[in-house]
Amino acid sequence: MDILICDDEALATQRLSRLVEQLGHHVVAVASHGQQAIELTEFHQPDVVLLDIQMPEMDGLTCAEHLRQLDPMPAIVFCTAYDEHALEAFRMADGYLLKPIMQQELQQVLGRLTKINQAQLSALKQQEDMDEIKVTRQQIAAKTYRGVELIPIENIYYFLADQKYVTVRHKNGSVLIDETLKDLEQEFPEQFIRIHRNALVAVAYLDGLEVLGAGQYQVRCRELDERLAVSRRHLPNLRERIQKL
DSSP: OEEEEEOSOHHHHHHHHHHHHHTTOEEEEEESSHHHHHHHHHHHOOSEEEEOSSOSSSOHHHHHHHHTTSSSOOEEEEEESOOTTHHHHHHHSSEEEESSOOHHHHHHHHHHOOOOOHHHHHHHHHHSOGGGOOOOOSEEEEEETTEEEEEEGGGEEEEEEETTEEEEEETTEEEEESOOHHHHHHHOTTTEEEEETTEEEEGGGEEEEEEEETTEEEEEETTOOOEEEEOTTTHHHHHHHHHTO
16 A cells, blocks of 8 residues: 655654555655645545654644545554544544554554545445545544553444443453443444443344343343343344344
8 A cells, every 4th residue: 555654753754664665565755744744645645644643733633634634535544652642533543553663563454444546435425425424443442551452343242331431342351431322333333233222232243032031031142151131122123133144
């Protein structure tokens, strides 16, 4: 892929350029602040912009807002030594890397990105206005004692709401996120189904229903021993989805 790097530290851009080239990609330009990144992106039309957050003149968050208005729009990956803006930044970008950036982590992020060419954008415009196009996240970001943890959507078994936080149960454990079930349900309608007012379950891991008696049901998930309660309100839709599996 063609990649543009934006960082105000020369040593950081040199190291990141080497990592990108070693992974078989091409660095088309290097910028030292956000405004320069926008101008170079318009000229070179890179597939990906690797973008620092804290920079002089124009920071990375402001730059990303402008980049997302471009046509064609590049994928945006934030690269920063600070995780204080992580959740806000992750919602705006296609990836997030904490410095010092390891080659394996960079390879994983770039490997998930696909090039959106002009022909694809033109086809999308014929279906709906670009302002209404919603990019579905491939990961969920959570702040833990280790910093920002990124959980791939395909590794998540369920979301469980408890007061103001939501527990994300995934293949390697569980984390808390500050998002709502309603927003998650709207963002991932194909991947997750609501089974209770406080629970969304991954369709890919649905394994069946169990009857407890007196009209009470619980759902089984593949790879998990625990069961989740199913409300009567959501039972018909859940049955229908299981039958389609």
